[in-house]
Amino acid sequence: MSVLEAVARQRVVVLALVLGLWSPAWAAEPWRAVARVATSEDRSLLERVRGQSSDLPVILEAEAGPSMDASPGGAWREAERLASRKDARAVLWFTRDAAQLRVSVAAPRTGHLFVRSARVEGAPETLTWSVGAEALALAVRSALRAVDAGEPLGDVVAPPPPPPVVAAPPDLPAAADPGVEAPVTPVDGAFFQVGVHAALDGYHSWGQQGLSVGAGWAGRVLRLRAQVLAALPVHLRDAYADIRLTQGSALAWADVPFVKTGTWEGTVGLGAGVAGFWRRTEARAPDVEPTPSRLLAAFVVGPAVRVAWRVGPALALEAALSGEVLLGRPRLGYAAEGGFVLREDGASVRPRLGVGMVIFP
Template structure:
């Protein structure tokens, strides 16, 4: 009952965390931007996000560049993300910047020159859907887009220092219809952008060869992540028909692509009874595991790994007949090795649910025996390989580095 209550309490707290509203700023420059914002509000009405309107000049017109201007705008509103639109001839591009992971999402759609037309309406709906996907990913803690890495300041030949960012301006991307891109600005900070794949109606920009060197993108390795787990487990061991069950407590760390975890399993002692004795057998384990995520969806990932540890067997025997002399209580150790599969479902930014399946090889497991007239009679040796299933709540620990810092999944979309 206490374990079920703890799981229920964590689940209730996770729903409140997942539903916690957060802020995204939308820079509005023109009447067209206002009309597009209406579409975005409609598509994202089910998300716990407050869209705060900020009217003003285009972010690309800032001397420091659109990324730093958007970051400053987010700081003023204590927002996790900033969204803005850029008109590129007959195309319009939506940009969503998330500053904890420094990811920039971008999508473009052909909308024609005149707002209100059928072509414009179709493109606006495509952009609104793309913006919703980006906002939903921020809410889930897995922002879309590529990491923007700022270069160190460089100095002009005349000795005057100018703070710049390597790369090209966000709006200086050529449209896919073959039109000539605008010449990149030589003033201020620029941001390099590499887009992810899109559909036919939402297209990627093509980088102009005149844009200069691309910036270095951060390696596509997951961010450092730590977490705690609390749950239950069940295993078939060959000593009893129902095996043994208990609770599992663990801690995990992901410094790179690999996930590392340590866990302790405590089981309810099993009772084995026959005509001669009643034996109480307990099994408890401590182990370490290393796993590599190899399949991922928006809120789900699958991990394969290997582990090793020690299993502690405790035994207490009670004689049921006078001719039987019970052995004193004892403790035995066995080595545990084996593979494991884990599936993790992200319920919110800080809480997840994890299911595991392992095949554990036990070396040195105890054999239960009687000594009769100098001969040993086996009562049960257990299985050499035992299957184990587990289900646990995962609580992610975050050390906020910025005011926008949130927990996020370690895999990329």
């Protein structure tokens, strides 16, 4: 080889290197494409695509997972989710249908979908399989090159997503209209109450239990209510008599709030009223003469603490704990030999727990 031929060959090599360094494939910033691989054949096809696209500024990443066509939202929706999660400009996947093998390349940012099919038979890496695989790899290279140039191939299957909108800071809430009721804030007005209650009355070991109903008015700083309590009758038995005792009371309450937190409210108040006792006696021994049935009354006064949870504009759940002081409660016993033998005295102070609903019509 002459000296002139050697110099000419060196110049050709240097020119090729310069052109290669200044070509778009070297100058462009690399971007990401993701391939969903579900089978070993998909992995072999992906290697063919990598070989055909090695001159493109694309990072081709494999994502193992189920077939894209088996996604609940469809292959395109799955491609959109995959591109968003991986920050990819293109998503590709392979679909086998008998001897036909289809490759799909999606560009979610522009809404384009490129699809090509080829007849690919035989096992991977055999001669018949390689011919069809190379044809698909060349088709994918063309699609990736178009995405890199900003002109994706294929059909538009979805409009490109809109650019992100920066939300403006929320305006300060306007002053509440006095005529509009807040959905969970207690307001002035009438209400009804229904619930259950239990108290330790000293007459029976289980005390008394029953229903309570009431009505009232709720103001900003004062709660007024009238309440009626009815208890189930109890039997007080011994060897001499069976006493059936039924109790009830009617009370009036005045409460004031002492704490308000969101939908919770606590009140403390004082109540007064009348408690009624209906007694009926049956003798169990021949020498016992029962007293005729009669209704007795006692004066009741005491404090109460209530906690209410406002569930909605028309309903609240309430729990109340009160202590009732009875003045003039009945004492149950026997008259024997001109004297009185005490049997049940009852409690002068009765703790009572009540729970129920408060309805605002």
